[in-house]
Amino acid sequence: MSEIWEMSAWELAGQIQARTVSSREVVEAHLRRIAEVNPRVNAVTAVLAEQALQAADATDHALSSGTPVGPLCGVPVTVKENIDVAGSATTLGIVPLRDAVAAADAPHIAELRAAGAIPIGRTNMPEFGMRWHTDNELHGATRNPWSAAHTPGGSSGGDAVAVATGMAALGLGNDGGGSLRWPAQCCGVAALKPSLGRVAQVGLPTGAGGPPQPTPFGFQLLAVHGPIARSVRDLRLAFTHMCADHGGDPWHAPVPLHGAPAPAPVRVWLATDPDGPALDPGVAAALRQAAERLCDAGYVVTEGRAPALVRAGEIYTQLLSAYGRVHEVQPPVESVASEGFVRFWAAYEPHWNRAAGQAAFDPMMERAAIARAWMAWMSQAPLVLAPICTDPAFAVGSDLDADRLARWPASLRMAWTVNLLGLPAVAVPTGVAEGLPQGVQIIGPRFREDLCLDAAEAIEARTPPLVPITPR
Numbered sequence: 001m002s003e004i005w006e007m008s009a010w011e012l013a014g015q016i017q018a019r020t021v022s023s024r025e026v027v028e029a030h031l032r033r034i035a036e037v038n039p040r041v042n043a044v045t046a047v048l049a050e051q052a053l054q055a056a057d058a059t060d061h062a063l064s065s066g067t068p069v070g071p072l073c074g075v076p077v078t079v080k081e082n083i084d085v086a087g088s089a090t091t092l093g094i095v096p097l098r099d100a101v102a103a104a105d106a107p108h109i110a111e112l113r114a115a116g117a118i119p120i121g122r123t124n125m126p127e128f129g130m131r132w133h134t135d136n137e138l139h140g141a142t143r144n145p146w147s148a149a150h151t152p153g154g155s156s157g158g159d160a161v162a163v164a165t166g167m168a169a170l171g172l173g174n175d176g177g178g179s180l181r182w183p184a185q186c187c188g189v190a191a192l193k194p195s196l197g198r199v200a201q202v203g204l205p206t207g208a209g210g211p212p213q214p215t216p217f218g219f220q221l222l223a224v225h226g227p228i229a230r231s232v233r234d235l236r237l238a239f240t241h242m243c244a245d246h247g248g249d250p251w252h253a254p255v256p257l258h259g260a261p262a263p264a265p266v267r268v269w270l271a272t273d274p275d276g277p278a279l280d281p282g283v284a285a286a287l288r289q290a291a292e293r294l295c296d297a298g299y300v301v302t303e304g305r306a307p308a309l310v311r312a313g314e315i316y317t318q319l320l321s322a323y324g325r326v327h328e329v330q331p332p333v334e335s336v337a338s339e340g341f342v343r344f345w346a347a348y349e350p351h352w353n354r355a356a357g358q359a360a361f362d363p364m365m366e367r368a369a370i371a372r373a374w375m376a377w378m379s380q381a382p383l384v385l386a387p388i389c390t391d392p393a394f395a396v397g398s399d400l401d402a403d404r405l406a407r408w409p410a411s412l413r414m415a416w417t418v419n420l421l422g423l424p425a426v427a428v429p430t431g432v433a434e435g436l437p438q439g440v441q442i443i444g445p446r447f448r449e450d451l452c453l454d455a456a457e458a459i460e461a462r463t464p465p466l467v468p469i470t471p472r
Contacts, residue, residue: 004029005166006468009075009234012169013116016074019063023056023074030076032365033166041143041470043152043161044121045081046088052076055118061177072241073116074393078123078159078168081306083225084212085109090164090205091183093125093321100205107200108225108394109172113227115241120168123158127337129174130345132408133399134158136203141396144186144277145471146436150393152182159228160161160187165403170238171227178318178388178415181441184228184427186393188437190456191228192235196422196445198255199225200247208411218250218324222316222419230467232428239449255447257444262451266296266382268442269304275388276310276410277378284435290459292439297458302381307373313409313415315370316364319420340400347402351409371421375445382441383455386414388427392436414440429466430449437466 004026007015015021029050038044059074061067081091083100091097104111124134124142135141144152151159156215160183173180177195184191188409201220203212215223227238239257246252270291272279279287293299329423335452337345377386390411398404409416418425418441425443432438440459444452 002161005033005350008231009229009237012075012368013071013073015060016068017063018307024053026074027052027076027118030168031414034121037165037471039166041145041161041165041167042140043124043142043158044078044167045139045158046122048119048121050089051087051119052118055312056191059116061369070114070116070381071215072237074113074424075170076120076168077112077117077170077172078121078162079119079155080123080159080171080173081125082129082174083172084202084205084323085122091138092111092129092205095125095138096336097205098138102205107245108242111191111242111245112172118136121162123162123171125156125158126154127341129155129176129179131155131341131399133396133412135338135340140141143471144393145469146188147393147472149398150436151186151188153393154418155179156228157183157186160184160189160191163230164189164467164469165230165471169236171228172225173225173228174225175419176219176452177419178412180226180228181388181415181425181427183260183438185439188284188429188469189228190232190429190460192226192234192239192453193418193425193428194226194239194243194367194449195226195280195424196221196224197251198243198447198449200245200249200252201225202247202249216324218320221319222324229429231425235426236453239323240461245335251426253447258450259448262382265298265300266302266383266455268271268299268375268385268455269306269381270301270385271306271384271386271414272303273305274309274387274390274410274413276413277407279387280391282392282436282438283387283390285433286430286438286440287385287387293459293462294385294455296462299455301460304381306384306386306414307377308370311366312370312420312445313413314361315366316416316420318408321353343400347376347400347405350375351406355437366418373423378445382445384450386441386443388415388439388441392433392438418443422446424452426452428456430459430460432466
């Protein structure tokens with residue numbers, strides 16, 4: 001029999017509802033797992049034990065009295081430190097916000113609570129979410145459970161590690177440029193980056209616990225909230241219960257979660273050429289394996305070249321450069337960030353500034369042209385199988401190397417294009433190469449997360465499970 005902390009969110013909710021295990025037992029099992037594992041990986045930054053146990057007891061009381069409970073009843077979840085959880089600090093990973101306690105849950109966190117989920121801990125992230133490795137001066141570095149010498153990814157690295165190691169069944173993070181999918185690739189878990197407008201966003205914390213500030217336009221356009229899980233089925237379960245409340249977000253779109261079935265057999269583009277850097281052999285093998293598994297499931301996979309990837313990457317960077325400077329509404333970077341982040345920023349800023357200097361006359365106009373090109377391409381096949389990053393998890397510290405960092409944006413072009421165009425994508429593991437997990441992403445048309453999840457499930461069903469894992 002599986003340990004409680006090894007069970008999926010679906011299994012946990014089912015067992016709790018059947019009263020074969022209590023919600024308190026589930027929460028206590030995960031708290032013990034956190035105590036055992038977290039000192040080795042530093043993924044959970046604040047343990048919400050008292051609140052979680054109170055919520056578990058309320059769930060058990062509701063069940064014993066015959067009161068209806070939600071489909072996620074008693075499922076422990078972690079929440080990244082740039083998402084509001086009532087009574088807990090929304091720090092953005094920086095020291096000045098360590099006491100920025102949220103008065104209320106973010107809309108999607110409130111929805112998940114209403115469905116029965118129980119926040120059990122807050123999770124680590126890089127300062128401002130602006131690095132592809134999870135480290136900060138406030139909490140220190142998070143370690144990859146597969147290899148302490150390699151990054152767990154960022155910026156949702158804390159949630160990816162927490163879920164991969166069984167400290168929670170679900171993690172709630174966000175993705176502005178691969179920040180859900182890249183940690184999923186590094187840690188061997190699944191992640192869903194929803195379409196723009198699916199999940200409400202409310203803004204940035206003030207640092208004094210007051211109303212949030214508006215999010216810079218670049219992040220309004222490019223970043224979305226989404227779940228991390230150990231199975232695609234769990235992603236679907238979480239996603240179903242985090243999209244209804246608009247929360248005052250003008251981008252929110254109340255579109256049905258399921259669209260018309262795609263004509264059978266479903267066609268898939270296989271995008272192996274990122275229009276620049278060659279794929280790492282392990283990443284290339286992961287794509288081939290995923291394509292074979294989709295074919296085995298009845299999909300028709302055809303190799304194709306994604307439109308305008310180079311220009312999409314440039315427009316993405318230009319939009320962030322012009323409209324995404326979080327530190328302009330927060331204290332200056334140098335005064336709040338770790339030495340590592342300052343080094344990272346110094347190495348990355350020349351690329352940022354080059355992109356700004358090559359700005360399109362109207363980047364939103366050019367974005368629309370790229371979106372039209374992708375719509376035409378995807379009218380021939382509604383799904384795209386692609387790398388998340390052209391490289392596997394890098395060695396810790398190598399993202400501070402200026403030469404490597406100059407090459408890094410090209411390796412993430414496919415991930416960035418998904419954000420630029422507001423498309424959904426699911427990251428799904430495919431196996432292990434040289435001791436590190438490998439994964440791919442399935443990209444779909446706007447608001448067709450259902451098609452992406454279906455294809456990801458087909459890959460997952462033909463892949464041996466990689467997690468949960470005890471840190472090595």
